[in-house]
Amino acid sequence: xxxxxxxxxxxxxxxxxxxxxxxxxxxxxxxxxxxxxxxxxxxxxxxxxxxxxxxxxxxxxxxxxxxxxxxxxxxxxxxxxxxxxxxxxxxxxxxxxxxxxxxxxxxxxxxxxxxxxxxxxxxxxxxxxxxxxxxxxxxxxxxxxxxxxxxxxxxxxxxxxxxxxxxxxxxxxxxxxxxxxxxxxxxxxxxxxxxxxxxx
Amino acid sequence: xxxxxxxxxxxxxxxxxxxxxxxxxxxxxxxxxxxxxxxxxxxxxxxxxxxxxxxxxxxxxxxxxxxxxxxxxxxxxxxxxxxxxxxxxxxxxxxxxxxxxxxxxxxxxxxxxxxxxxxxxxxxxxxxxxxxxxxxxxxxxxxxxxxxxxxxxxxxxxxxxxxxxxxxxxxxxxxxxxxxxxxxxxxxxxxxxxxxxxxx
Numbered sequence: 001x002x003x004x005x006x007x008x009x010x011x012x013x014x015x016x017x018x019x020x021x022x023x024x025x026x027x028x029x030x031x032x033x034x035x036x037x038x039x040x041x042x043x044x045x046x047x048x049x050x051x052x053x054x055x056x057x058x059x060x061x062x063x064x065x066x067x068x069x070x071x072x073x074x075x076x077x078x079x080x081x082x083x084x085x086x087x088x089x090x091x092x093x094x095x096x097x098x099x100x101x102x103x104x105x106x107x108x109x110x111x112x113x114x115x116x117x118x119x120x121x122x123x124x125x126x127x128x129x130x131x132x133x134x135x136x137x138x139x140x141x142x143x144x145x146x147x148x149x150x151x152x153x154x155x156x157x158x159x160x161x162x163x164x165x166x167x168x169x170x171x172x173x174x175x176x177x178x179x180x181x182x183x184x185x186x187x188x189x190x191x192x193x194x195x196x197x198x199x200x
Numbered sequence: 201x202x203x204x205x206x207x208x209x210x211x212x213x214x215x216x217x218x219x220x221x222x223x224x225x226x227x228x229x230x231x232x233x234x235x236x237x238x239x240x241x242x243x244x245x246x247x248x249x250x251x252x253x254x255x256x257x258x259x260x261x262x263x264x265x266x267x268x269x270x271x272x273x274x275x276x277x278x279x280x281x282x283x284x285x286x287x288x289x290x291x292x293x294x295x296x297x298x299x300x301x302x303x304x305x306x307x308x309x310x311x312x313x314x315x316x317x318x319x320x321x322x323x324x325x326x327x328x329x330x331x332x333x334x335x336x337x338x339x340x341x342x343x344x345x346x347x348x349x350x351x352x353x354x355x356x357x358x359x360x361x362x363x364x365x366x367x368x369x370x371x372x373x374x375x376x377x378x379x380x381x382x383x384x385x386x387x388x389x390x391x392x393x394x395x396x397x398x399x400x
Contacts, residue, residue: 004265006250006253007263010249013242016239016240016242024219026294030291032251033263034289039216040251041251044245044248045244046206046209046213047210049206050207050210051241053206063207065204065207070204089230089234091227091230
């Protein structure tokens, strides 16, 4: 046997982390046990605590702790903005918040429509979204799903939903990234940047 | 605030893992919380268990569980081989065991001599090693420390120790790796491969 039982279990379990294969898992386990036992203890506790404490906001479905509403959904300023941005994952919220540009509400799908994987409208909370569209006074729905086939399909589906409730819908711009060079950008992106051109 | 408190603690704690920075830690935390809660629970438990169960073998200093001696040190076949291989870390033992070439005992330094970092002979268990050289019947000491400045210094120090006890000492070969090409190998390695050439 290559490892002792507990070590073997730890190395197996570490491979649940994204991007961690057998070799990195072994390296992680050895580093934790050789040099970082205190930090490993803290990590194990932090993980247990996060799993018990962190649930989902009942309004936007983002991660939330303690209360049923997350701080973003509780903010009056954001509620009054009348803006609702649809994203696929909590990481997208973090990315958008870091720009400091947006101060509206979010709705986190926690996925995307994917009929092949059996992920339908309810699985990404679109029933909840439809309720919100009915009950809240939303001026504009901003679709910020990823520019993938599934993300686009999800955007179209939600746009349809919004139009039924006569709410204005927009899609974030896709085009050449700032600092990027034209001849390094793929053709589809470049096409998008032409279609989406704006008056200068 | 970017994250909820528990999430923030988890993301901080994950950065104790080698090669994990803020971005990967965020990705790991989100993946665990979004899609892999069961596996995260298993990971937290495996970590706690490994930390409480895994200690060091009293003879070879490698990781050991339960008994004070690891299975390798308990094996009669290995004890009778008269071979003792010195390595820097448990990962080195795993790598050597995977070759299937070696069937002797190990001594794991859990580090290397490094006066600048305040790591002296006792810190890497050389007092324990000297005891073993006195008490056990060892025919050959194989030095398999890393070919770095500190690894070499450690090897020289241990070779000296072995000579005091008139025990045969060898160093694993350094040279062009199998499958490597001469013009891609650095000069120092190539020099080593010439110095260490063997009759064909």
